[in-house]
Amino acid sequence: MSARDDILAGVRRALREADTSPVHVSRGYRDTRPADVHLFVERVEDYRAVVVRCALDEVEARISDALPRDARAVVPDGLPWRVPGSVADDGLSALDLDDVDAVVTGATVGIAETGTIVLSHGPGEGRRALTLVPDLHVCVVRADQVVADVPDAFAVLDPDRPTTWVSGPSATSDIELDRVEGVHGPRRLHVIVAG
Amino acid sequence: MSATFVGMPAFPVAARTALADTQLRANLAHATGTIRAKRAKVVAEVDNWEELRLAAAGIKDNTLLHLEEHLVRLEESLTRQGAVVHWARDAAEACTIVADVAKSHGVDEVVKVKSMATGEIELNEALAKEGIAAWETDLAELIVQLGDDLPSHILVPAIHRNRAEIREIFLSHMAAAGRPAPDDLTDEPARLADAARLHLREKFLRAKVGVSGANFAVADSGTLVVVESEGNGRMCLTLPEVLVTVVGIEKIVPTWADLDVFLQLLPRSSTGERMNPYTSTWSGVTPGDGPQEVHVVLLDNGRTRALADDVGRQALRCIRCSACLNVCPVYERTGGHAYGSVYPGPIGAILNPLLKGVGVDAQTDSLPYASSLCGACFEACPVRIDIPSVLVDLRAQVVDSHRGDRFPKAEALAMKATALAFGSGGRLGAAEKASGLVGRLLGGGGRRRLPGGRKLLGRLPGPGAAWTDARDLPTPPAESFRAWWKRTGGRG
Amino acid sequence: MRVALMVTCVNDAMFPDTGKAVVRLLRRLGVDVDFPTGQTCCGQPMVNTGYLDEAVPVVRTFVHAFAGYDAVVTPSGSCAGSARHQHSIVARRSGDAGLEKAVAEVSPNVYELSEFLVDVLGVADVGAYFPHTITYHPTCHSLRMLGVGDRPMRLLRQVRGMRIKELPAAEQCCGFGGTFALKNSDTSVAMGNDKARHVGETGAEILVAGDNSCLMHIGGMLSRQRSGVRVMHLAEVLASTEDADPPMHPVEAHPVDASRSDIGGRV
Incomplete structure (x- = not known):
């Protein structure tokens, strides 16, 4: 018998005498609440990320403020804002990306309650490696992309797309459970909340 | 490694x-x-x-x-x-x-x-x-x-x-x-x-x-x-x-x-x-x-075995958060290596025996006992695994796996004897009289008393030494509650 | 209301003063408490060590002794927890439908003392007087298995003449754990030492709790460490009045030897 058939038979055997009547799951926790952009800003800042708010037509200026002078920045296809001097991602290798200082992207969702940004890596957000290897991630979140909480985020995300949930810069608590920001992922996260 | x-x-x-x-x-x-x-x-x-x-x-x-x-x-x-x-x-x-x-x-x-x-x-x-x-x-x-x-x-x-x-x-x-x-x-x-x-x-x-x-x-x-x-x-x-x-x-x-x-x-x-x-x-x-x-x-690696356990099945809800380790008073003092597995702490004390089965090796069988059953783990568990109840059930499985042993452990004999004494109030009263006597004999030579004045027992023999090596123990009282009630009708 | 005292095997044999205190307290509050002499033990020592078959006759004795009472009061969170949460497991294991039924009838009527006073009698001030400084340890089973919450504290706060000191890390287990104290005595002792240290930090004269088995463990360590702190059951504190200070044995003066009061000091 194949391992697959053996395991499935084992599962069947294990549950032969079990009471399999369904347990009721209350979904009251999904009650919708209004999204609070102020809370989103506060919570992102709690992770020691830099957050700035601006009008939609100021985004390009704020991106430029966020990038250090002479920083080599990479941008994904489909980014709706111009980033002068940046290189486009045309399939750069990991080593190439390691030589880049910063990446500028949009996002799909912002979660107010947890201060989380979710990328689903479509146009304007780029493939996953792009927002991983460079040390500074400048991420633009439109105020209308902010939802109240985690359940609201799942409701708008597409499971067929890869997603990356970003809550602050990379961090570790592995040494005496003291939190240190800045490990393998971007050590700096700069969030521009627009609109 | x-x-x-x-x-x-x-x-x-x-x-x-x-x-x-x-x-x-x-x-x-x-x-x-x-x-x-x-x-x-x-x-x-x-x-x-x-x-x-x-x-x-x-x-x-x-x-x-x-x-x-x-x-x-x-x-x-x-x-x-x-x-x-x-x-x-x-x-x-x-x-x-x-x-x-x-x-x-x-x-x-x-x-x-x-x-x-x-x-x-x-x-x-x-x-x-x-x-x-x-x-x-x-x-x-x-x-x-x-x-x-x-x-x-x-x-x-x-x-x-x-x-x-x-x-x-x-x-x-x-x-x-x-x-x-x-x-x-x-x-x-x-x-x-x-x-x-x-x-x-x-x-x-x-x-x-x-x-x-x-x-x-x-x-x-x-x-x-x-x-x-x-x-x-x-x-x-x-x-x-x-x-x-x-x-x-x-x-x-x-x-x-x-x-x-x-x-x-x-x-x-x-x-x-x-x-x-x-x-x-x-x-x-x-x-x-x-x-x-x-x-x-x-x-799989033992998961279907755990799934078959009506009480233990809930351990498969575990999302490996480790909250139970962090609140466990035993884990806090012994650390994780003592559990002998990548799954230490309260969840390890149930998951390892559930995945491997009990009655096979003494290390695994010792894990369900590695808990004071204080319940802090259950309270912290985000998926509500009732770890104390699973621990107690696994202890029973460990004991049951040894019921056929040719030479029962001293503990098993002691439990049988205790169960017999607890079988009736009369038998327990007699046992208390005997233990009071023994206690007074054991405590006879000691001069120290507990704060409050009760006399102390000396070092107990056998497994009781695990108690008296680190903690004082009062001598049994002259009269049990039962004997007092019988004598006074509760109005002494 | 027919009320029975379930004194518990540990109190019966080792701490009869606690049982007497419950009787005195309840009678003072107008409850004519009975002591069914057929009672022995709740069976928890067997259940928690894995000896379920051995627990069957003990549970049978229990339901036989306490059948027909409206309330069964016990000065032990742990034993009340055993009756309410474990007896049904033992009965199911026995395969005896009669026992299962008897357990289903008796176990919901079992109350830990503070639950009975607060929930059934509806009192918080039991008229106690106890001119001492105490600290209170909420035992694990009363706290987490029964969920007695702040009931013991509500009762203690009404005791006249008494000062209460807050116990650091109060909700952490003392390390008793029944046969855990023997099977894993090193860990149990490590936990008990920390609890005893926290008790010492409060400066209280007396450590109060609702379970004498935990107190036997912590008190045994406090005594071994020559801390001078004594332990007392909640029932004995609540039973104390101006006319009848608790039946306290004369306190023997212990020379508190600082060099021996640290962890692990031996006799």
Whole structure:
């Protein structure tokens, strides 16, 4: 018998005498609440990320403020804002990306309650490696992309797309459970909340 | 790594060694104290925490009770999304599958995301035998690997090490594994994290094959989820050309939307954060993004055995947050090594016997007794595993597995005798008279009294010595309550 | 209302003053408490060590002794927890439908003392007087298995003449754990030492709790450490009045030797 058939038979055997009547799951926790952009800003800042708010037509200026002078920045296809001097991602290798200082992207969702940004890596957000290897991630979140909480985020995300949930810069608590920001992922996260 | 849990002594013996290590106890008390406070703060923020716990337990129970259906759906979804699905009955089969994938690409190294399942099956050791180096990339796992040590915590495997010890390990052992630690390395956590970043970066950038576990596997979409902090997970899941993910068959949730409860419970229970820095989800192969060859190994390795246990089945709800370790008064004092497994603490005390079965080895059989049954674990568990009840049930299984022994243990005889005395009030009264007499004889020579004035017993013989070696014990009173009631009708 | 005292095996044999205090307290509050002499033990020592078959006759004795009472009051959170949460498991194991039925009838009527006083009698001030400084340890089973919450504290706060000091890390287990104290004595002792240290830090004269088995463990360590702190059951504190100070044995003067009061000091 194949391992697959053996395991499935084992599962069947294990549950032969079990009471399999369904347990009721209350979904009251999904009650919708209004999204609070102020809370989103506060919570992102709690992770020691830099957050700035601006009008939609100021985004390009704020991106430029966020990038250090002479920083080599990479941008994904489909980014709706111009980033002068940046290189486009045309399939750069990991080593190439390691030589880049910063990446500028949009996002799909912002979660107010947890201060989380979710990328689903479509146009304007780029493939996953792009927002991983460079040390500074400048991420633009439109105020209308902010939802109240985690359940609201799942409701708008597409499971067929890869997603990356970003809550602050990379961090570790592995040494005496003291939190240190800045490990393998971007050590700096700069969030521009627009609109 | 040559360190192994194989041949570990039973819990009480291993605990004695750990308890004698004052540095270890200080490290643990500091670390668990810190994380307990962080967890308490972020859990208190959530007004519907109990509702989330109930929902999580319900979702997991419904899934486990129809596991076959969900497994088949997961396989279909993964295959549809371009992943290759493998099934492994046990550790050896799982290790062979991973090794074969690595060998088919001719590599002599893989980069690894921290994963409990691959620790459980001792994948690194198996790959080493095939000449393949498995580089741990989580900071704590790196500390354990470089120190040729064993993990002692689910979330923070190097929780038993303090910053000074970590600096020593980095300075002495990093060079042999790749880029050496900087000579001027201090024990500041930020400097240590930076040393790990530099050491691992070259490995991430060149790796062809990544190996991971998964926190969740979504049956209807074929989505796998890895929850992490440092970005090492993203590196391993994204940069290599090939990704192999080893997933226990209990990690399934039915739908994408069901994740919404777990991603609220896990970070708060685990690291005490509203959300962990990074969570990655992926469904098979995404053209032009990340690994283009994706394998998933569905692992049994005792899970169907646990599933068959009516009381113990709930342990398969576990999401490996380690909240139960952090609140456990036993774990806080003994640390994780005493449990002899990658799964230490209260969850380990039930999961190991459930996965391996009881009545086979004394080490596993000692685990259900490694608890004072204080219940702090159940209270903290985000998926409401009633660990104390499972512990008690497993103790009964351990006892039952020895009922046929030719030479019953002294404990079994004592329990039978006690049960006989407790069989009637009259018999108990007689036993009390006898014990009062014996107690007065044992206590006869002692001059010390308890504060309050009661006389003390001397050193007890046999197993009772385990009590009197560290604690005073009063002599039994001259008159039991029962005798007093009989004499006075309760109006004495 | 027919009320029975379930004194518990430990109190019966080792701490009869606690049982007497419950009787005195309840009678003072107008409850004519009875002591069914057929009672022995709740069976928890067997159940928690894994000897379920051995627990069957003990549970049978229990339901036989306490059948027909409206309330069964016990000065032990742990034993009340055993009756309410474990007896049904033992009965199911026995395969005896009659026992299952008897357990289902008796176990819901079992109350830990503070639950009975607050929930059934509806009192918080039991008229006690106790001119001492105490600290209170909430035992695990009363706290987490029964969920007695702040009931003991509500009762203690009404005791006249008494000062209460807050116990650091109060909710952490003392390390008793029944046979855990013997099977894993090193760990149990490590936990007990920390608890005893925290008790010492409060400066209280007396440690109060609702379970004498936990107090036997912590008190045994406090005594071994020559701390001078004594332990007392909640019932004995609540039973104390101006006219009848507790039946306290004369306190023997212990020379408190600082060099021996640290962890692990031996006789």
